[in-house]
Amino acid sequence: MQNRSFMARLMAAPHVVWSILFIVAPMLFVFYYAFTDSQGNFTMSNISELASPSYLTIFARSGAFALVATAICLLIAYPLAYAISRANPKRQKIYIMLIMLPMWMNFLIRTYSIMAIIEDTGFVNNILGYFGIEPIHMINTDGAVIFGMVYNYLPYMVLPIHTVLSKLDNRLLEAAADLGCTPVQTFFKVVMPHSRSGIISGITMVFVPSVSTFYISQKLGGSSFDLIGDTIERQFQTAYNYNLGAAMSLVLMIIILVSMAIMNRYSDDEGSVVV
Amino acid sequence: MKSLSKVYTALIFIILYAPIAVMVLFSFNSSNSTGVFTGFSLQWYKELLNDSATLEALKNTLVLAVSSSCIATIVGTVAAVGISKIKSKYMKNAINTVTNIPMMNPDIVTGISMMLLFVFATAKLGMSQTLGFSTVLIAHITFNLPYVILSVTPKIRQMDKHLTEAAMDLGCTPFQAFCKVELPAILPGIISGFIMAFTLSLDDFVISYFTTGNGFETLPIRIYSMTKKRVTPDMYALSTLIFIAVLVLLILSNVAEGDGTKKKARARK
Numbered sequence: 001m002q003n004r005s006f007m008a009r010l011m012a013a014p015h016v017v018w019s020i021l022f023i024v025a026p027m028l029f030v031f032y033y034a035f036t037d038s039q040g041n042f043t044m045s046n047i048s049e050l051a052s053p054s055y056l057t058i059f060a061r062s063g064a065f066a067l068v069a070t071a072i073c074l075l076i077a078y079p080l081a082y083a084i085s086r087a088n089p090k091r092q093k094i095y096i097m098l099i100m101l102p103m104w105m106n107f108l109i110r111t112y113s114i115m116a117i118i119e120d121t122g123f124v125n126n127i128l129g130y131f132g133i134e135p136i137h138m139i140n141t142d143g144a145v146i147f148g149m150v151y152n153y154l155p156y157m158v159l160p161i162h163t164v165l166s167k168l169d170n171r172l173l174e175a176a177a178d179l180g181c182t183p184v185q186t187f188f189k190v191v192m193p194h195s196r197s198g199i200i201s202g203i204t205m206v207f208v209p210s211v212s213t214f215y216i217s218q219k220l221g222g223s224s225f226d227l228i229g230d231t232i233e234r235q236f237q238t239a240y241n242y243n244l245g246a247a248m249s250l251v252l253m254i255i256i257l258v259s260m261a262i263m264n265r266y267s268d269d270e271g272s273v274v275v
Numbered sequence: 276m277k278s279l280s281k282v283y284t285a286l287i288f289i290i291l292y293a294p295i296a297v298m299v300l301f302s303f304n305s306s307n308s309t310g311v312f313t314g315f316s317l318q319w320y321k322e323l324l325n326d327s328a329t330l331e332a333l334k335n336t337l338v339l340a341v342s343s344s345c346i347a348t349i350v351g352t353v354a355a356v357g358i359s360k361i362k363s364k365y366m367k368n369a370i371n372t373v374t375n376i377p378m379m380n381p382d383i384v385t386g387i388s389m390m391l392l393f394v395f396a397t398a399k400l401g402m403s404q405t406l407g408f409s410t411v412l413i414a415h416i417t418f419n420l421p422y423v424i425l426s427v428t429p430k431i432r433q434m435d436k437h438l439t440e441a442a443m444d445l446g447c448t449p450f451q452a453f454c455k456v457e458l459p460a461i462l463p464g465i466i467s468g469f470i471m472a473f474t475l476s477l478d479d480f481v482i483s484y485f486t487t488g489n490g491f492e493t494l495p496i497r498i499y500s501m502t503k504k505r506v507t508p509d510m511y512a513l514s515t516l517i518f519i520a521v522l523v524l525l526i527l528s529n530v531a532e533g534d535g536t537k538k539k540a541r542a543r544k
Contacts, residue, residue, distance in 0.1 A: 005360060007449070012357030012370065014350055015420065019373045022417045026388035027376070033391055080287050083280040095284070097525055102291055104521040105298075108480060108498045109514045112506055113294035116301070116309040123297055123310055154291070212381030215480070219502065229383055236387055236485060246391065249384045256381065 030253075033246030046247035055231075055248075062228040063255070065142070066211035069149035070157075073206045074199065076150070077157035081198075082191070084158075085165035096162065099155050107152050108215060114148055115139060115219050140222035148216040149206075156205035164198035165191070200263050208256055228252050295518065302511035309508060319512040326509060332497035333513075336477060339408070339493060343415035344472035350416070351423030351472075352465050356457070358424070359431045377418040378425075386485030389414050393486065406488025414486040415476045422475065423468035430464035431457075 037043045049055065084095045102110065117123045118138040125135040138144055168191065176186040214229030221227075228248060235245030301309050305316035323329065361367050377385050389410070397405045434457065442452040480495035487496060494513075501510055 008360040009357055011353045012361065015354030015357070015374070015424075016370060018350065018417070018420070019370070022389065022392070022413060023373055023376050026385075026392040029391040029395060030384070030388045076287065079280070079283060083284050086280075093529070097529070098288060099291075101522065101525070102295060104474075104478075105295060105514055105518055106478060106480070106495055106498060108495055108502060109298065109510065110294055112498075112502050112510075113298045116506075117294060117297055119310060121310050126310055151290075151294070154287075208379075208381050212383045214383070215499070229381075232383055232387065236390065242391065242394070245387060249387055253380060253384050256379075260379070 030246050030249055033243050034250045035247075037243060038241075046243050047251075049244065050247055050251060058226050058228060058231055059251070059255070061225065062211050065146055065149065065227065066207050069146050069153070069210045070203055070207045072146070072150050073154050073157040074203065077154060077161055077202065078195075078199075081158050081161035081165055085162055085168070092162075092166065096159070099158050103155050110152060111148055111216055111219050114144075114151060118144060118147075118220075139220060140224050142221075142225075144220040145217050145227075148220040149210045149213065152216065153206040153209055156209075157202040160201040160205065161195055161198040164195045168194050196266070200266060204260060204263060207259065211256065212252060298511045299515045299518070301508050302515045304508055307507050309506065309511070319508040320516075322507070323509045323512045323516075328492070329494075329497055329509070329513065332492045332494045335408075335492060336494040339411060339415060339483075340473050340476040343412055343419055343476045344469055346412075347416045347419035347423050347472045348465060348469040351420045351468060352427050352461070354420070355424045355427040355431060356453075356461075359428065374421045374424055378421045382418075382479070382481035383485070385418060386414070386482040389417070389482070390485040404488055406486065407491040410486045410488070411483050411491060411493070414482050415479065418479070418482060419472035419476060422471045423465075426468035426471060427461055427464040430461040434460045 034046055035042055035044070037045065050059075084092055084099075087095065115122075119125070120135055120137060120139060122139070124138070128135060172190055172194075173186055176190045177183075181189060211227075212229045212232075213227065214233045217225070217227045217230055232245050232248045232252070235241045235248065239245075300312060302319055303315050303317070304312055305314035305318065358367060358370055361370070380388075390406075393406055393410045397403075438456050438460070439452050442456045443449065447455065478495070479493075480499060483493050484496055484499065487493070492500075498510060501507075
């Protein structure tokens with residue numbers, strides 16, 4: 001009997017070995033490269049270089065863009081998820097399918113397609129020109145990058161919020177109304193608290209890819225400004241300064257860990273990830 | 276109120292699908308512009324069929340997605356069963372935390388951390404070039420594993436443990452009991468884990484981008500290198516075809532499911 005349960009536990013072994021080799025070891029290498037120079041000697045210079053104003057601006061900009069994009073996603077997604085969750089089940093299924101369908105398009109193509117639409121000589125400006133309206137400059141602006149983030153990651157916000165809202169019992173809303181809540185009060189006292197875990201997992205699922213993106217900013221922001229992702233990508237693919245790149249990744253990882261820790265303080269015990 | 280929410284939903288869907296509609300439209304453009312529609316033609320679809328590099332990348336992507344999701348599903352399912360049997364809470368938590376790292380970390384960090392490992396290993400082992408199919412495969416299996424484990428574990432928890440014991444009392448070996456009792460019970464979790472892994476692998480750009488070397492190109496990487504210059508509409512043609520394929524698959528699976536529930540309803544009568 002004892003022997004059998006040992007055998008069963010052994011089933012986890014290949015996965016554990018795999019995790020140590022390809023999850024833990026790579027993480028250690030990030031630390032190793034972040035604190036060494038190109039000769040492999042210990043140094044703090046990579047980290048201290050990141051404290052320079054130019055890098056601090058990049059970190060601040062990335063954080064700000066991701067925060068704004070996440071906030072916009074939440075504002076757009078919440079009413080949408082709510083509206084979908086109140087539709088009849090058959091309808092809901094179709095809506096959810098429609099939300100997920102664009103995610104099946106490669107996001108590079110979607111982003112490129114946005115670029116083709118909002119370019120100075122792009123689709124929108126051609127149509128405006130047809131009506132005799134002066135072209136609007138949209139590409140290579142902060143707004144374009146944030147739009148790209150919102151567009152690409154909106155489904156990640158809608159889906160978890162919809163999951164929790166669709167489980168919300170309609171009778172609770174009726175009870176709240178019967179007990180004298182105005183619709184606004186019902187929303188803040190019943191609906192919101194119920195959907196907290198969905199909101200939190202939505203926020204993490206939008207914030208993490210937004211703060212670390214490089215393709216969206218390359219395509220929609222032009223070369224006018226850098227985000228963390230752009231800078232890391234350059235260290236590894238063109239500048240070949242792995243040590244600085246590793247240091248930046250380390251800082252990025254810490255930013256995300258800290259923001260997740262803050263988020264988890266607001267979530268109830270169960271609601272860390274709802275998909 | 277009702278109509279307001281309908282208008283709102285419609286508006287969001289229009290914005291969500293506008294870039295895709297534009298892409299489909301311009302895949303039929305007769306000139307190579309992605310801004311002005313000059314006339315209908317199928318030339319980009321013809322061009323696509325003659326573009327051997329893109330077709331090669333498509334093949335690579337499919338091979339990679341199938342192999343990585345199959346391996347991740349097998350290892351992940353076996354691991355989920357094993358983890359569920361571990362009694363020490365501390366040990367369980369430690370394994371789960373490590374497993375979830377690739378899911379929590381931004382893709383770019385996962386990608387470069389693995390790249391650093393591979394580059395270091397290559398240098399230490401004195402090999403000239405290792406980055407390629409095998410390293411991308413390892414990376415994909417790694418980021419697929421947590422999703423498989425995450426979808427199988429709840430099914431194991433829901434399963435009645437006495438069933439396995441009953442099977443063994445009735446003369447099954449532990450292996451037989453696993454195959455005949457546990458496996459069918461957790462199969463839905465395994466399938467949804469596999470589908471998730473397959474999709475993620477198919478769509479991944481960032482992690483492949485950092486862990487591949489010269490000579491192995493997946494479709495997203497090919498798209499990336501092509502969008503560095505101006506994209507010709509054959510990329511749009513390809514994406515349109517993929518989009519249609521996904522759409523048809525989704526509709527078919529929905530129809531099949533609908534038939535299933537109808538049959539069930541009839542059987543109940």
